[in-house]
Each structure stands twice: as structure tokens, then as C-alpha cells.
Amino acid sequence: MSEQTRIIGSAEGVAVTVENADGASPLLLVCEHASLALPEALGTLGLSPEARTAHIAWDPGALAIARKLSARFDATLVFQNFSRLAYDCNRPPESPDAMPVVSEVFEIPGNRDISAAERKARVDEIYRPWQRKLAQTVAARKAAGRETVLVTVHTFTPVYKGAPRAVEIGILHDRDTRLADAILAKAAGNGKFLVERNKPYGPEDGVTHTLVEHGLANGLLNVMIEVRNDLVKEDAGQEVVAGFLGELIGESLPVHA
Template identity: 50%
Template sequence: MAAKVLAPIIENEASTGRLVLVCEHASNAFPAPWGDLGLTAEQRRAHIAWDPGALAVARGLARRLDAVLIHAPATRLIYDLNRAPDMLGAMPARSEIHDIPGNAAISATERLARTEALYLPWANGLHNLIARRIALGLAPVLVTIHSFTPIYHGRPRSVEFGVIHDADATLAVAIHDAARRLTRLNAELNAPYSAADDVTHTLRVQATPYGLPNAMLEIRNDLIADDAAADQMAATLAPVINMGLTEIQKQAKAS
């Protein structure tokens, strides 16, 4: 049975704000024809399958900042939309301490099928969304929203809010500095991941070619464990992002 195309989900597309929010790991849905990939129900709910709380935070930010939001329709274990098709992590055989049986021996034909069903609609959808906004003169700013587990390979993580950049650090640094000024979060730059970990594919492909300001935000998922906590985090981060945007506008005018 051929896999049907799963298009990205776009919310608040009529927004006239600059901000484009991206949530590549929004969903832990395991649609047909892939099924559960041999995972238990507990594993399918765990962080290996998605970024818990990230979509709720992204929606709260979109509402407060009048941003357009694009997010994934399926689990990252079928295809991780923040990875290129040639990356092992695009369809991982193992995630942290978990084997993924349904990904253990993927043929080239199956890799292509997943790429055509998930990655290409996503990449084209995001590209088209950005291009339309550029054409409208909205000067897009791309910010991706993620969450991370507080314990990784048995080691606790003290960072609560990470801001990651690829080639252009300008917005990431501005958001990090704003978080230090406006919140009590333990905010770190390029933590718990960095571009060296191959986590900035979306920024590299969708923002850098256009010269768009961009950053990747990582929130520790125990801080956004339910909808109320996620919405409170969005309320905390909205002024942080605004301050970051204001700072890079000042820098652009001064240069």
C-alpha cells in the first residue's frame, strides 16, 4: 500500500507579522501504512517520538505575537523533518536508549516513499510559505520551537532554555540575552545541542539562503508538561522574542 502524502499543518496563515514559527516535532501520530514501528504505547508517548509541549508553546507564541505557525503531521520516528534525507537521524534505527524495530532495515525504496510522503511536502510547504511572505514584503523571521528531556542517557540537564544558531548567530544571541534579562530561566546558548549535532537543518535550508534572521529554541520538557504550563512558558517567552527582534532591528539600522 502506497503512503499518502501528509502535508504540513499551517495555522494563522493570514498573519501579517514577521514571525514564522516552525515545530518540526509537534506530533507523535503514527499513521498508516507505517503503524507503530514496533514500539510500545509508552514509547510512542515518550520524547523519542516527538517534542512534548512544543506545539502548545508554539501555539501560545503564535497567538501572542501574531505569528504564522507550521507544524508536523506525524512522529519524527517515521521521518524527522529537521533532518536531510541522507542523514541517519531522518529515519533512526535507534533513539537514545530505544531501538526502533520498524526502522532497523529500511530499503532505499522505503526511504524514498517516506521522503515523498513527509519530507518533500514539508520542505516545499515551508519554502512556499516563506516565499509568499517575502513577496508580500513581510520580511520573515524564522524561529523553530523544540523541547528536550531533562535526563539524557542518565545524566540530568541543568539548562532550561536553549537558544541555538547555525551560520548567523545574531537573532539567537539577542534572544539568549533577552532571556537572561527578562526571565529566571537558566538560559544557555547552543545547549543542549548545537549546529555541530546536525540539528539546524531547517534553519540552514529555509532561512540561510534568503538571509533571514533565524534561531532554534529548546525548552526543557518538564517545564511544559501540561497545557497550562506550556501556555505560561509562551507568556514568558513572547516578550523575550520581541526584545530579540527589537535588538536585531536596532543593529540593522546602525550598520
């Protein structure tokens, strides 16, 4: 790929969107992997149409769930407008997974041997605006005397590198377990979904970057929710899962600090 000094054209809009900015809920919903769109300057990254629409590019169903939760709670939602193949905003710039060369079983040719200028452009135009917007949102709420509870929403594949995953909903946390503990207690024996702690990923896999940077750093209650994506391919499944998660979250707040 030829060297790029800018990757997002003026007609492509901004990297991050905030919906329902004045929502009354203490919940601040975040969706880092909401979109499969690639900046035009990056072309296809050498990938087939199948790969560009696969889970490696985004979290199918995650934004739909987050929007349903936003409507249910009147909560602010912040989400990313470009594919994690361009830059994964749940990873710091020094992480190899921020601009992955291989994701699951797919090689990403356009992410191999990225020049320093293009790497910097991706960080500056996607990651930095994302980080600033989240930080500004949290800071504005604090300045207004508002409580903030950070909830990030993701989906995962039912099969990973040939191995089936039984877990249906993962409740993930880093060092602060308060909200995760409360949600897991409410989910115990629910009879609807198999809900597990730090599955199919955990902090040791580097997936809690947003929780650490914006939750732990600000002393906020925080949790990361992972939903198996075969459950939320259609609106009916999204409604069921969002309803289930809404009940768990609603029953788990407030959690004592």
C-alpha cells in the same frame, strides 16, 4: 516490515499544516516535531505504547508553546503532522537520524533495514511536502514584501541517557547569531529560567537543518528554541514558558541586519 510504496493513506490527511497563514507578524513559527502520529502503513514500528508516546516520537509541549506564541504575535505557524520516527523533518534524507534505528535508549525495529522503496516513500510523502510548504511560505512572504523572522520551537528531555540536564531553555543558532545574541542578552540574569546558548544541542549535532535551509539560505533572522519538557507538561507551565519566550522575542525585535 513488508515493502511500502505509499505510507500515507488518503484518509490520513497531509504531512504539514499551516495555521494563521495571513498572520500580520514578521515571525514565522515552525514546529518540526509537533506530532506523535505514525502513518497507519507503518504500524507501530515494533515499539511499545510507552516508546510511541515518549520524547523519541515527538517534542511534548512544543506545538502548544508555538500556538501560544502564534496567538500572542499574530504569527503564521507551520507544523508537521507525523512523528519524527517516520521521518524527522529537521534532518536531510542522507542523515541517519532522518529515519533513526536507535533514538536515545530505544531501538526502532521498524526503521531497521528499510527498503529503498519505503525510504523513498517516506522522503517523498513527508519530507518533500514539508520542505516545499516552508519554501513556498517564505517565498510568498518575500513576494508580498513582508519581513520574515524564522523561529523553530522544540522541547528536550530533562534526563538524556542517564545524565540530568540543568539547562531549562536553549537558544540555538547556526552561523547567523544575530537573533540568538539579542535573545540571550535579554535573558541574562532573568531569575526565572536557566537559559543557555546552543544547549542541550548545537549545530555540530545536526539540529539546525531547518535554520540553514530556510533561514540562512534566504538571509532571514532565525533562531531555534529548545524548552525542557518537564516545564511544559501542563497548560499552566506552557503559559508561563510561552509568556517568558514571548517577552524575550518581542524585546529582541527588530534586530539590525
